[in-house]
Amino acid sequence: MADAKVFINPKSGSIRITGTVDMVDAEGNLIETMENPKFCGCGQSKEKPLCDGSHKGILKD
Numbered sequence: 640m641a642d643a644k645v646f647i648n649p650k651s652g653s654i655r656i657t658g659t660v661d662m663v664d665a666e667g668n669l670i671e672t673m674e675n676p677k678f679c680g681c682g683q684s685k686e687k688p689l690c691d692g693s694h695k696g697i698l699k700d
């Protein structure tokens with residue numbers, strides 16, 4: 640059973656993973672282990688690959 644869950648916000652495009660995630664390079668070498676990371680899916684974050692909240696400036700209601 641998976642120990643992480645992924646939620647993609649359809650409005651902001653942000654990608655939240657609930658659980659422990661190993662970040663690896665192209666060869667599979669561990670870079671960092673993260674808890675509950677939130678990734679940018681809108682392309683506006685200045686801290687890619689993580690979401691920094693910049694999507695709030697482009698959302699339209």
Ligand code: FES
Binds near residue numbers: 651653681683693695
């Ligand atoms: S999804 Fe939040 S800054 Fe891109």
